[in-house]
Amino acid sequence: MDPVIIVGAGPVGLALSLALARHAVPTVLLDDRPAGDAEEDGRPAGPRPARTVVLRPHTAAFLDRIGAADAGERGARLTGWRVLRGGRTQVRVEFGDAGPAPLHVAQSALTTTLAALAENSHHVEVFRGSRLTELAQEPYGIKARTRAGTWWRGSWLVGCDGARSTVRKLLEVQYAGRTAVERHAVAAVRADLPWPGEGVLYRGAPRSGPGAECVARPLGDDRWRLDWLLPPGGGVVTPEALVARLEATLRAWTGTRHPSYELLDTGVHTVHHRLARRWRRGRALLAGDAAHLVGSLGTQQLDEGLADAENLAWKLGRVWHQAGRDDSGDDLVDTYATERRGAISARLRAADQVRPLLRRAGGLRAAVRGKSAAELLTDGHLGRGRIGGPPVYGGTAPTGLDGVVTVGTAPGALVDDVQVIAPDGWTGRLSERLGGDPLVVLVAPGTRVWDRSRWLQAGLMPKLVRLVGELPVRARLLVAESYPGAAAHTVLYIRPDGHLMAALAGVREEAMRLCANRMLGRPDDAEE
Numbered sequence: 008m009d010p011v012i013i014v015g016a017g018p019v020g021l022a023l024s025l026a027l028a029r030h031a032v033p034t035v036l037l038d039d040r041p042a043g044d045a046e047e048d049g050r051p052a053g054p055r056p057a058r059t060v061v062l063r064p065h066t067a068a069f070l071d072r073i074g075a076a077d078a079g080e081r082g083a084r085l086t087g088w089r090v091l092r093g094g095r096t097q098v099r100v101e102f103g104d105a106g107p108a109p110l111h112v113a114q115s116a117l118t119t120t121l122a123a124l125a126e127n128s129h130h131v132e133v134f135r136g137s138r139l140t141e142l143a144q145e146p147y148g149i150k151a152r153t154r155a156g157t158w159w160r161g162s163w164l165v166g167c168d169g170a171r172s173t174v175r176k177l178l179e180v181q182y183a184g185r186t187a188v189e190r191h192a193v194a195a196v197r198a199d200l201p202w203p204g205e206g207v208l209y210r211g212a213p214r215s216g217p218g219a220e221c222v223a224r225p226l227g228d229d230r231w232r233l234d235w236l237l238p239p240g241g242g243v244v245t246p247e248a249l250v251a252r253l254e255a256t257l258r259a260w261t262g263t264r265h266p267s268y269e270l271l272d273t274g275v276h277t278v279h280h281r282l283a284r285r286w287r288r289g290r291a292l293l294a295g296d297a298a299h300l301v302g303s304l305g306t307q308q309l310d311e312g313l314a315d316a317e318n319l320a321w322k323l324g325r326v327w328h329q330a331g332r333d334d335s336g337d338d339l340v341d342t343y344a345t346e347r348r349g350a351i352s353a354r355l356r357a358a359d360q361v362r363p364l365l366r367r368a369g370g371l372r373a374a375v376r377g378k379s380a381a382e383l384l385t386d387g388h389l390g391r392g393r394i395g396g397p398p399v400y401g402g403t404a405p406t407g408l409d410g411v412v413t414v415g416t417a418p419g420a421l422v423d424d425v426q427v428i429a430p431d432g433w434t435g436r437l438s439e440r441l442g443g444d445p446l447v448v449l450v451a452p453g454t455r456v457w458d459r460s461r462w463l464q465a466g467l468m469p470k471l472v473r474l475v476g477e478l479p480v481r482a483r484l485l486v487a488e489s490y491p492g493a494a495a496h497t498v499l500y501i502r503p504d505g506h507l508m509a510a511l512a513g514v515r516e517e518a519m520r521l522c523a524n525r526m527l528g529r530p531d532d533a534e535e
Contacts, residue, residue, distance in 0.1 A: 008330055010035050010132075011323060012151050012161035014139050015168030018114065019295030019312040021121035023165060025073040026316055028130035029442060030324030035159055036131060037151065039138035039168075054115040056195035057272035059232050060309040061206075061224065063390035064107030065397060065421055065438070065505060069317045070117075072442040078120040082112025083227040086204035088389055090381040093211065097381035100389065107424065109206070109389055111224045111232070114309065139173045142291060147330075149290040162327060163340075164291045165319065167312075170281070172297035178288045184281030184355075188362070189303045190237040191276045192244050194253050197229050198268040200260060208305075208384055209260070221256055222305070222388070230271065237275075244275050278302040280355050286344035294319060299351045303358050304365065305388030306395050311351060314397075319343045321442070321503040325480075325527060339528030342402075350398035357393045397421045403502070404509045405521040414499070414510045415491030422499065422507050427485040428454060430463060430472070437485070438505065445482045445508070445526055446501040447475050447519070450493045454486050467496055470514050478523040502526070 011027060013020045016038035024034040059082075062070070067079055085108050090098040102108035125131045141152035142164070151159045166174025175182060200207075204225055211219025220236040235252055237244065250270070257266035281300040286293045295312030302308045322339045365380050378386070386392030403419035404411075416422050424438045427448060440446055449471055463472075468486075475484045482500075490499065493510065500508045500522040508522050 009162040012164040020167030023316040024131045026320030036133045037137040042135040057193045062110045067110040068438040078117040081116040084108045088206045090208045144289040166297045170296040181284040189278040192235045193274045195271040346400040408518040410512045410515040412512045414493040448499040450497040480523040480526045
């Protein structure tokens with residue numbers, strides 16, 4: 008079976024190659040930038056302290072699973088979040104030591120970590136200086152030609168080659184959207200700010216108008232990234248003007264006439280909103296910046312690109328290993344485009360509806376859907392709610408399931424990261440077992456106080472162990488003492504990316520087989 012070709016060795020392309028490697032799928036990674044001479048936005052691609060990303064807890068856990076925990080250790084997990092308006096706290100959020108918290112990390116640290124992992128992976132081959140020039144679709148694969156004249160044959164090809172994607176252009180896919188939705192002046196500094204470890208959204212007095220909004224996020228070691236929202240239609244931001252803005256902000260925050268700081272980096276970040284009309288043509292797919300651009304109201308484009316990689320990896324892994332045995336698995340790849348494009352489209356619609364109200368001079372006069380302006384902006388920055396929250400993938404559950412029950416997680420939504428125990432005695436959080444096979448979780452109160460040899464032979468366990476072993480898709484069995492909204496003996500069927508497929512009352516053989524078939528991309532009425 009031919010490898011998967013990935014075009015673009017940025018964070019999304021690298022993460023996708025590593026996620027596929029976990030499924031033992033070989034990849035060829037083609038990048039048009041020469042080794043050691045990559046550029047970003049026309050500048051040498053050395054470390055840029057002002058170029059950072061905030062990752063939702065689930066995305067950070069995905070990076071941990073593909074071996075990139077080192078990148079997180081070089082960043083900072085937020086200990087809290089607050090919104091200040093004219094010096095008054097409007098919103099205050101604390102993240103406990105055991106609870107999930109957003110991760111703020113420099114993109115250079117993330118890319119360096121992922122690139123090193125790819126270079127040392129037996130399943131990944133990286134070829135720098137390989138500019139794509141031509142694609143040729145085949146019935147059971149795809150060919151890609153680079154500028155040097157080399158032809159590469161792959162089972163699939165994924166364009167992760169950025170907003171100016173060559174893959175997207177060769178596929179003749181339109182990239183519609185809005186230009187310059189927001190502009191931000193950005194600075195990375197080393198300074199002693201009043202909120203160590205916390206993210207802060209500082210908004211000026213109610214009548215201060217546009218441009219009075221600034222976000223400060225910690226990077227660890229007294230390093231911070233500051234973002235000032237610029238007025239629409241503004242001109243060039245000179246270095247002198249940016250430094251003056253920085254010093255005025257630090258004076259207001261620290262109460263010091265001559266605040267002490269070290270300037271590490273500056274820049275201007277322009278947010279565009281775009282969405283490719285199609286994410287798949289034949290054996291070619293799009294992901295990351297090649298497929299979409301988001302980023303207003305605190306949402307994070309790279310976080311969404313990594314979500315693309317996680318969603319696509321397990322599906323391509325299934326189809327790649329299934330090739331030649333069951334053609335229905337090809338439909339599973341279609342669900343990637345349906346789910347992820349739908350999620351980004353919903354995100355963009357929500358931003359378009361809310362942004363004009365939030366950005367109106369003087370701020371929001373009334374709550375939107377029961378939330379204040381400060382709460383809505385918090386949703387965007389912390390990856391919550393309709394603006395920033397993880398998507399719910401409709402149609403995840405097969406139709407006609409018997410014994411479906413309601414729990415605290417809707418079908419298609421991300422499951423809660425509860426403590427679990429495996430039959431072999433392993434204990435940890437549910438997120439640690441994601442990314443490979445689907446999970447079957449039995450809710451069984453009291454498990455931890457029983458001897459393992461006892462509960463393995465008690466109640467539903469023997470029947471569940473047998474059934475899981477007979478499913479057409481291999482699954483991992485786990486037990487949880489509790490799960491939000493779930494009664495004892497509830498069985499959860501969870502996709503490899505952590506989205507709930509179904510919650511069942513007890514062991515339902517036919518329902519679980521339908522879930523397993525859905526994992527293979529088979530229709531609900533397919534015969535085994």
